[in-house]
Amino acid sequence: MPTLGLIHNSPVLAPIFNEIAARIMPDVRILHFVDETTIKNTIAAGRLEKATMRQVIRLVGSTFDAGCDAALVTCSSIGPAVDMAAELYDQPVLRVDRAMAEKAVATGSRIGVVATLATTLRPTADLVRRVAAEQDKQIEIVELVCPGAFDAVMAGDGATHDRIVGEGLIEGMKGVDAILLAQASMARVVASLPEGAVPAPVFSSPELGMIRAADVLRGLAK
Numbered sequence: 356m357p358t359l360g361l362i363h364n365s366p367v368l369a370p371i372f373n374e375i376a377a378r379i380m381p382d383v384r385i386l387h388f389v390d391e392t393t394i395k396n397t398i399a400a401g402r403l404e405k406a407t408m409r410q411v412i413r414l415v416g417s418t419f420d421a422g423c424d425a426a427l428v429t430c431s432s433i434g435p436a437v438d439m440a441a442e443l444y445d446q447p448v449l450r451v452d453r454a455m456a457e458k459a460v461a462t463g464s465r466i467g468v469v470a471t472l473a474t475t476l477r478p479t480a481d482l483v484r485r486v487a488a489e490q491d492k493q494i495e496i497v498e499l500v501c502p503g504a505f506d507a508v509m510a511g512d513g514a515t516h517d518r519i520v521g522e523g524l525i526e527g528m529k530g531v532d533a534i535l536l537a538q539a540s541m542a543r544v545v546a547s548l549p550e551g552a553v554p555a556p557v558f559s560s561p562e563l564g565m566i567r568a569a570d571v572l573r574g575l576a577k
Contacts, residue, residue: 357425357572358384360418362411364394364430365509368539371561372429379562380569386421390414397432397474411436412443419446424575427451427568431470431537431560434478447571451564452479455535456486458558460494463532467497467555469523470537471505471516479537499527508540520544524553531555 359380361372369387376385393414396407411433418426425447428437434450441448456479459466466483470476480496487494501523508516520541525548528534534557536542542559 356382356384357576358386358423359568359572360386360388360421360423360426362414362418362426362428362430363387363389364391364432365389365540367508368429371539371542372565375561375565379565380572383569383572386418386423388414388418388421393433394430398472401474403433403435403474403478407433408436408439412440415440415444415448419444425449425568425571427564429539429561429564430475431479431482432472432475434482447575449564449568449571450482451539451560452482452535452537453486454563454567455558455560456483458563459483459533459535460486460490460492462556462558464493465495465497465530465532467499467528467531467534468537469499469501469520469528469534469541471501471508471520471541472538473500475537476500479535483535497528497531499523504541505538516540517544517547521548521552524548524557529554533558536560 366389415426427449429451431452437450468480501519504516504519534555536559539561542561545557
């Protein structure tokens with residue numbers, strides 16, 4: 356049975372990814388690796404520091420030491436460290452937001468990026484720019500941070516988080532061709548909003564990232 360290692364910055368993400376895995380890769384064993392220091396230290400520093408990058412690389416190695424065939428890092432804030440880890444290991448190391456960025460760039464040229472943390476927004480927006488450059492496509496990025504939402508969800512107040520993010524999606528994303536949700540924890544908000552309330556297609560990383568991981572695992576099995 357193929358094994359996928361999921362590296363999270365919060366235990367609240369495990370159930371989200373378990374539900375997706377049960378639907379799209381029921382024949383894959385899932386192992387969760389949680390280290391909250393990667394996001395907390397990044398928030399405290401206001402940027403991704405070298406010590407955190409080294410920790411991410413060690414976490415990726417831990418998944419392979421545990422027998423995983425591929426590793427998927429579910430935090431966008433530490434994306435650059437994931438790219439570095441991918442260069443250092445022979446097994447696949449995946450960013451959860453890569454597939455999402457590719458979908459958004461393929462959808463339109465004015466792309467909204469919504470986050471609950473500036474430290475997550477920047478790496479996601481940078482990834483979108485890189486994907487667009489790879490495709491030789493000119494884009495415009497509209498950035499929006501939803502203040503207070505991250506603190507709410509980390510405190511267990513999902514309702515406040517969802518309300519703040521929902522308001523941001525409806526009011527702050529008018530005129531864009533596609534919307535990216537920079538954090539996995541934001542994905543559930545879209546389903547709770549009235550149909551047609553959000554002005555553009557919304558792409559979130561958990562589902563698309565897991566679909567990409569399933570494709571990678573199938574490729575390894577060939």
